[in-house]
Structures are given as C-alpha cells and as structure tokens.
Amino acid sequence: GQNIDQPTEMTATEGAIVQINCTYQTSGFNGLFWYQQHAGEAPTFLSYNVLDGLEEKGRFSSFLSRSKGYSYLLLKELQMKDSASYLCAVNTGGFKTIFGAGTRLFVKA
Amino acid sequence: GAGVSQSPSNKVTEKGKDVELRCDPISGHTALYWYRQRLGQGLEFLIYFQGNSAPDKSGLPSDRFSAERTGESVSTLTIQRTQQEDSAVYLCASTDNEQFFGPGTRLTVL
Numbered sequence: 001g002q003n004i005d006q007p008t009e010m011t012a013t014e015g016a017i018v019q020i021n022c023t024y025q026t027s028g029f030n031g032l033f034w035y036q037q038h039a040g041e042a043p044t045f046l047s048y049n050v051l052d053g054l055e056e057k058g059r060f061s062s063f064l065s066r067s068k069g070y071s072y073l074l075l076k077e078l079q080m081k082d083s084a085s086y087l088c089a090v091n092t093g094g095f096k097t098i099f100g101a102g103t104r105l106f107v108k109a
Numbered sequence: 110g111a112g113v114s115q116s117p118s119n120k121v122t123e124k125g126k127d128v129e130l131r132c133d134p135i136s137g138h139t140a141l142y143w144y145r146q147r148l149g150q151g152l153e154f155l156i157y158f159q160g161n162s163a164p165d166k167s168g169l170p171s172d173r174f175s176a177e178r179t180g181e182s183v184s185t186l187t188i189q190r191t192q193q194e195d196s197a198v199y200l201c202a203s204t205d206n207e208q209f210f211g212p213g214t215r216l217t218v219l
Contacts, residue, residue, distance in 0.1 A: 031206075041212075042212050043152070044210070045207040045208070087151065094159060096157055099144070
C-alpha cells in the first residue's frame, strides 16, 4: 500500500527553527516534494528531493533519506507568515504523486 | 496562460444535481491531476491524466464521478447526482515535475 505520515500540527515561536518530518512507504519512488498551503489557498511548491541529502533554499531546507523512507522540511528564522500547512508528497513513478495529510504549523509571537 | 485556471471558483448546488468543473492547465504540461480537499484535511487524489495514456481513475470515490481531458488541454470533472459529502474544494494541478495548482473550485452541496 501507499502511506505518507506527517504530524498533524506543530507550534513554534517567531524567529525559531522548526523541523517537520515525513515518513513514507510507497510502491515506487521518483522524488519527494514539499508544498506550502495557506488557509483558503492552493498549495505552492517549496522543494524537491530525489537524491539523499540536504537541499537548501533560503530559509527553507529539505532533507531526504531514501533508505529510511524519511524526509524533513526545516524552516529557519520563522516568521508569522510561515503559519500554514506543509504537505509532503511522493512521486511514485511517472507523474503519479501521492500527498500526505499535511502538517499545520502555527507560528506564535 | 501563465498558470492553471479553474472555473467556476465557487459553485453552490442542490443535492441531486449534476455539476461540471473545468480546469485549464499550463500549456505544454502533459500531466494533469484532480484532487479533492475537504475542510482542514489533506489532498485526496481523484484522477490523473498523462498524455494520451489511459487515465488513472483509481482515486474516484464512486461512479458518480468522471473526468475527461482532450489531448493535453482542458479537463472537466463531472459529479452526477451530487451529495452533501461531495462538498469540498476541488483542485486541479498540471505538472512538468513539480505540480502547479489552480485556485480550486469550492463546491457546496445543500
């Protein structure tokens, strides 16, 4: 079966660092995506990992370990506008992509 | 166009009516997805089109749901005999690797 797990909710403080974990068990693997979704809006692309290791893009970094079926999204210097849902998604082959349920992040002052 | 567009943005219908939702993907994107997102929940895969291949319909929740796509252009998602549990935001995405999402259609079935 296909399974993507992420925490339901997280809370962090403005200026801090937060790590959102994602574990997956899928029939195929052709890359892992992270998307950000603000309430009432469509998801927007954040990052893509296909090889093991850390990809850094400004305040956001994403890590992948294919052998462990594990990824995390790291957000640094948190801002209030980072309050959103963060969706982990796996490309299982071709263009087929399966999404996790998302992690709702609350950033407090 | 510059991005994925969907219409209508909002649709309110009565239980039992049919609805048709439209998605215009980014030109040149061969793959197109439909997802359903209920309030406060994640994305539920419905159907996926890839070029001229047979679509992957494995996510359609019932035979009341169907979708079509002509070539690599517009797609329509049709829900027949709508039920209240069909109320959700229906998102379309097209892709050349990362997915670009449309703004969604918010469907409310009374």
